[in-house]
Amino acid sequence: MQVHATNRLNNIAFVPSPNFDERPAGCAISLLVIHNISLPPDEFGGDGVIELFTNSLDPEAHPYYRDIHGLKVSTHFFIRRDGETIQFVPCEKRAWHAGESHWKGKSCCNDFSIGIELEGSDTAPFTDIQYMALAALSRTLQNTYPITDIVGHSDIAPGRKTDPGPCFDWKRYRAALLVRDCA
Numbered sequence: 001m002q003v004h005a006t007n008r009l010n011n012i013a014f015v016p017s018p019n020f021d022e023r024p025a026g027c028a029i030s031l032l033v034i035h036n037i038s039l040p041p042d043e044f045g046g047d048g049v050i051e052l053f054t055n056s057l058d059p060e061a062h063p064y065y066r067d068i069h070g071l072k073v074s075t076h077f078f079i080r081r082d083g084e085t086i087q088f089v090p091c092e093k094r095a096w097h098a099g100e101s102h103w104k105g106k107s108c109c110n111d112f113s114i115g116i117e118l119e120g121s122d123t124a125p126f127t128d129i130q131y132m133a134l135a136a137l138s139r140t141l142q143n144t145y146p147i148t149d150i151v152g153h154s155d156i157a158p159g160r161k162t163d164p165g166p167c168f169d170w171k172r173y174r175a176a177l178l179v180r181d182c183a
């Protein structure tokens, strides 16, 4: 994969989210934040996540949506169960995925991070192809930006967030980051 000048990645669908703004001037992108999300909760394959990030969630479509349909949130990338990857916000822009958060003495992790949402939950194992897509995307981002740390949402918002959750296999993911793509 290569990065376009617009920082949209090849082979990744781009669905624009209105929920972004500018990063602080001179702020390097140094952190990857891994999340999980599913809408409705624990249901996979529908359009709920896309609708949430594009402010088009129907509050009548599911009881849970009434609570969240007004949220203005986004992510840079969303990796579905089948590995399909959708980008919502250009990497150079600030997506709204981390909320109140801290990492290594700095607050507001949205300023200096890229958010990657895995379609999943805290109770279901992620799929093989999600790990492959996540590792490939992560390596591309590592080659493009001065990434120094990769963390879970729960690491930067402890007590408030639990994702990517106990089913996310960090050992497997970190090992996959070290495997080079076959030419």
Ligand SMILES: [Zn+2]
Pocket: 034, 035, 036, 097, 153, 161, 163
């Ligand atoms: Zn999260």
